[in-house]
Amino acid sequence: MSASQRRVEAIIFDLDDTLIDWSNPSVSREQYYEPKIAAIHDSLSSAGHKLPSVGEFFILVDQAIISVWAEAKKNWQITSFGDMLERLLMELDLDLNKIDMDHLLRRLDWGPRPxxxxxxxxxxxxxxxSQMGYRLGLLTNSFMPMWVRDAELHAYQLLPYLDARISAADIGYLKPHPNIYLAILDTLQASPERTVFVGDRPLNDIAGANEAGLISVLMAPPHLNRLEENVVPDYTISCLSQLLPILAYLETG
Ligand SMILES: [Mg+2]
Structure with missing residues (x-):
């Protein structure tokens, strides 16, 4: 069957706990972030900007992160890490005209969490x-721009397979908001009813995919227990290989 004759034309994946396994990170969120925020602090201090101590700066950034996510959960709109940082630096009376935000984001030296x-x-x-001809996409609820998180995809050797990638930070909306699904469908030139969405969070990935009219697949790896959340996916899998018989069924059923 050629790609154009198939029922499914595109498959979109969530990233965390769908393509990559978060069951066993060997460093905590704080341990991962600390040197990154210290690098930003160092970059600003070396350029002559007046900042609180690195320890205090880390606490301020951490509080800002927590507050961005608390706010985002109210209406599924997200402030990007860059905009959050800009706001914080403004509150600290730094002159934003003298700060290159892209340079600061590069100083994060982002990569996989050990x-x-x-x-x-x-x-x-x-x-x-990909060999079967499906267009593949990635849609992540991250407040880092996609170009930052691409460092992980590159390290994991996933980049060559993903025809379109969108981070919530790039769009301003989080799953389950329909706008972020529409954005990636548009990029992939795919229609919702011919697109499969695979993700591990019922209230974000699956609720949004259902509302936007995609075929939803709940990824339920053994280390997560999300089956009890009251959102019904079209299909449930516990590993990605189980997607293959579902696609075969969709094409013939
Ligand atoms: Mg996830």
């Missing part, structure tokens, strides 16, 4: 799906 890896079947399944 201990977090793709699931064993992630690359093989993406390769098969």
């Amino acid at each position: 201990g977090v890896l793709p699931f064993p079947d992630t690359v093989p399944v993406l390769k098969i799906l």
Whole structure:
């Protein structure tokens, strides 16, 4: 069957706990962020900007992160890390005209969190799906721009398979808001009813996919227990390989 004759034309994946396994990170969120925020502090201080101590600065950034996410959950609109940082630096009376935000984001030196890896079947399944001619996309509820998180995808060797990638930070909306699904469908030139969405969070990934009219697949790896959340996916899998028989069924059923 050629790609154009198939029922499904595109498959979109969530990133965290869908393509990569967060069951066993070997450093905490704080341990991961601390040197990154220290690098930003160092960059600003070396340029002559007056800042609180690195320890105090870390606490301020951490509080800002917590407050951005608390706010985002009210209406599914997200402030990006860059905009959040800009706001904080303004509150600290720094002259934003003298600060290159892209440079500061590069100083984060973003990459995989130690201990977090793709699931064993992630690359093989993406390769098969790509060879079958499906257009593949990635939609992540991250407040980092996609170009920052691409460092992880590059390290995990996932980049070559993903035809479109959108981070919530780039759009300003989080899953389950329909706008972020429309954005990636538009990029992939795919219609919702011919697109499968795979994600691990019922209230974000699945609720949004259902509302936007996509075929929803709940990824429920053994280390998560999200089946009790009251959102019904079209299909449920516990590893990505289980997607292959579902696609075969969708094409013939
Ligand atoms: Mg996830």
